[in-house]
Amino acid sequence: MTTTESASPSAAADRTTLDDTERAALDAAIDELAAGERRWADTSLAARAALLARTHATIAANAERWATTAGRIKGLAPDSPLMGEEWISGPYPALTGFAQLSRSLQALAERRSPLAGARFGTAPGGRTTVRVLPHSAHEAILLHGFRAEVWLRPGVAASTARSHAGLAQHHPSRTGGVGLVLGAGNITSIAPLDVASELVAHNRVALLKLNPTLDDLEPVLRAALAPLVEAGVLRIVRGGADAGAYLTGHPGIAHVHITGSSVTHDAIVWGPGDEGRARKAAGTPVLDKDITSELGGVAPVVVVPGDWSADDLRYQAEHVATMRLHNGGYNCIAGQVVIVSRDWPLKDAFLAALRDALDRAPARPAWYPGSAARLASAAASYPGATRLGPDGGRLLVDLTGNAGGHGPDAAAPERAAVERTEYFAPVLGVVELPGTGQRFLDAAVAHANDELAGTLGANVVVAPNDRRALGAGFDRAIADLRYGTIGVNAWTGVGYLTATAPWGAYPGHTLADIQSGRGVVHNALLLDATERTVVTGPFRPFPRSVARGELALFPKPPWFVTARSAATTGRRLTAFAARPGWLAMPSVFAAAFRA
Known part of the structure; x- marks a missing residue:
């Protein structure tokens, strides 16, 4: 790096x-x-x-x-669905974080x-894992289909983790x-x-x-x-x-x-x-x-090729658009470089769906200082980029071969800007690598590790049947991905929202090569010797998830920029975090299923 x-x-x-x-x-x-x-x-x-x-x-x-x-x-209208972001990323995680720290x-x-009663497991490389989501019966229902595990540094035993928790x-x-x-x-x-x-x-x-x-x-x-x-x-x-x-x-x-x-x-x-x-x-x-x-960075979105339906293509395109456009694009964990397979038969269909999702996402003010200058800098580096959105304020930098770019053989200066600069603005790049299956996944992991700036978070999108086909190779690839939080079919922002998960860069950076920073925050279970968090979510929303064999009852997530009921869901989730109880759940579900 x-x-x-x-x-x-x-x-x-x-x-x-x-x-x-x-x-x-x-x-x-x-x-x-x-x-x-x-x-x-x-x-x-x-x-x-x-x-x-x-x-x-x-x-x-x-x-x-x-x-x-x-x-x-942030210039949001009081009745805008985008107000859901301010509930879900503001008082909601503060409430869950302070509550869990108090319990610890x-x-x-x-x-x-x-960690009394925690579920431990193992991961490649002699790593112990700790299940941190769901951490309660309430979470198991509210976030059905999502889970998160903290991977401890190699050689740390479960007994050591249990005795050292508390910091x-x-x-x-x-x-x-x-x-x-x-x-x-x-x-x-x-x-x-x-x-x-x-x-x-x-x-x-x-x-x-x-x-x-x-x-x-x-x-x-x-x-x-x-x-x-x-x-x-x-x-x-x-x-x-x-x-x-x-x-x-x-x-x-x-x-x-x-x-x-x-x-x-x-x-x-x-x-x-x-x-x-x-x-x-x-x-x-x-x-x-x-x-x-x-300190943020350039977060990758690795799209593992598979036989996706038209609904899958549209949903995952909205998912990737959310990774970039949530909070207007002003997130340290915003997805910035999508890595696709040059040999995926559905590549063009996915990129068309992605352009459409970026274009149709709700309009919002460019509220963060310096956004226009950063967008102009990206446009100057990539004059052929596509302007999208109601006001043309979103930039898609498509460097795949069939988009007029040079794909994986692009000259380093041409690719460097989008892969090395955290734009902190609605700029999304797309690059391609050859291969399918394990060959593609290994190449994408190496590219993310070696070519992209920062190590805060990485996203991997993979259909369940393709993950099963990869088997242990998929787990090894995740182990090789050097990022502090990894989201598998779940934006890494979910890791930020999980109070029990540590949040920070992959460990080992120095002051002279700081990348995405040093140390972790959140970590409400007060875990010691953490290496990364791996968050996993459903590939499809309910009811398609169940119809296609996934045991996941979660609808379109309320943090999606296209979720119509996000504001109501965010308000009710926050009320639930303030006073958790089974009787408060139906109102949360009623809002969430209208997304």
């Missing part, structure tokens, strides 16, 4: 100097957290569990305001492992100082969940600096996370790159966690501009403290 490029400007550029009042306010927040850290060290595990449970309640009380504020920031702390308080909470009095969370500007649950990881997984109190894009959400998050603020373990501040620079260099900050781009990461670690590049080459960082990060 080579270093991830970015079409976006560095967040560390154009810094200004904070005035004395602004510096004093930030200093005061850090001083207050230092006092809060001492109280946190004296707080019992049971009291910590209760604090997170109270926070869960305040998140629930502010969920409506949270989702509507996020929708307003309570288990530790009672001298039980958070820093095995020694709660050993706190780790003040952690700075540089919040993301795209998905509104990222920052609160990062705060929860700092507090529980690492036993650090947290200073959250919001991304300026989400400044309007600050009063909502302050209310939703009020118990943490009142306990002195969280402070929330606003500010731009100048505030971020002041805080990362502050002696009162022990650790930095960032969600963003590799360019922003490198500006923090090595410094901006030519001086920063020189420092990076010399291995002399300007940051004198540890940093963890989640």
Whole structure:
């Protein structure tokens, strides 16, 4: 892998100097957290569990305001089905994450492992797996047909995983100082969940600096996370790159966690501009403290060729379009390069369905800063790309041979841009490789590993009969795919939404070659020595799933950009996460089956 490029400007550029009042306010927040850290060290595990449970309640009380504020920031009409995204990626994962962390702390308080009763298995390469989805009877029904397993690093036994689960909470009095969370500007649950990881997984109190894009959400998050603020373990501040620079260099900050781009990461670690590049080459960082990060990348979508029906082609084309267009395309986990087989008889039919799905997806504002410039950069690199969508604001870069490109033999400079640049805009590339079956799958895995920037998430689409035909070869291919989350017939975004699954890059990156970052967040079971999460979903929605022999009762997912009832489903899912119960399920199903 080579270093991830970015079409976006560095967040560390154009810094200004904070005035004395602004510096004093930030200093005061850090001083207050230092006092809060001492109280946190004296707080019992049971009291910590209760604090997170109270926070869960305040998140629930502010969920409506949270989702509507996020929708307003992103320019969504209040009655748009796309509002479902703001429920499902905002208060919903925050609720499930805080609830499970509270349960894990309570288990530790009672001298039980958070993995008590967990199902373990094995994966190629001497790996132990832990089933994390479904994690409850409720999840088994609500997400019927979906499952997720965490693969531990080779050689880690189930007994070790069980005894080590709990991370820093095995020694709660050993706190780790003040952690700075540089919040993301795209998905509104990222920052609160990062705060929860700092507090529980690492036993650090947290200073959250919001991304300026989400400044309007600050009063909502302050209310939703009020118990943490009142306990002195969280402070929330606003500010731009100048505030971020002041805080990362502050002696009162022990650790930095960032969600963003590799360019922003490198500006923090090595410094901006030519001086920063020189420092990076010399291995002399300007940051004198540890940093963890989640930095996105160019996510592949490997389409394993098979004998698909017309309905399969349309559904999976919508699936891939969702991977790119969810949240307007402004996701670190957005699918960006589709890898298809040159020898697949249905390749042309699939690509036609994909163009149609991209073209027909609902219109939405290009709300994230810099989107137009990034789209223009892609268009300049690929003047023959197809503009799609109501306003022509979506770009399909088809590099397959029959589309006028050069397929797998394309010159490196021609393919480099879409495969090396995380566009963070509605740009989707398509490349082709020869072969079918195992030959194609192995080649696609090698291409994703060696040619695409980043290691955050990879997607594989495969019909059940083709997966069975591949047998152990399919499992070996997944083991060879070096990504932190792998979705098989399920967008890797489902891994983000799964509270019990770790979320982050494939392990092993260095500060000099950061790729998609270091460390994991979420991980509400507090698992140690994790390597990746593998999420599996149904190839077809209900009822076609059952009619074709899949045991899956899940309809079209509410996170699909074409789901007509997404807003209602998202609202009801969030209400269920606030107060789980069997009686609340029928209303969720009633909405979901109208998608």
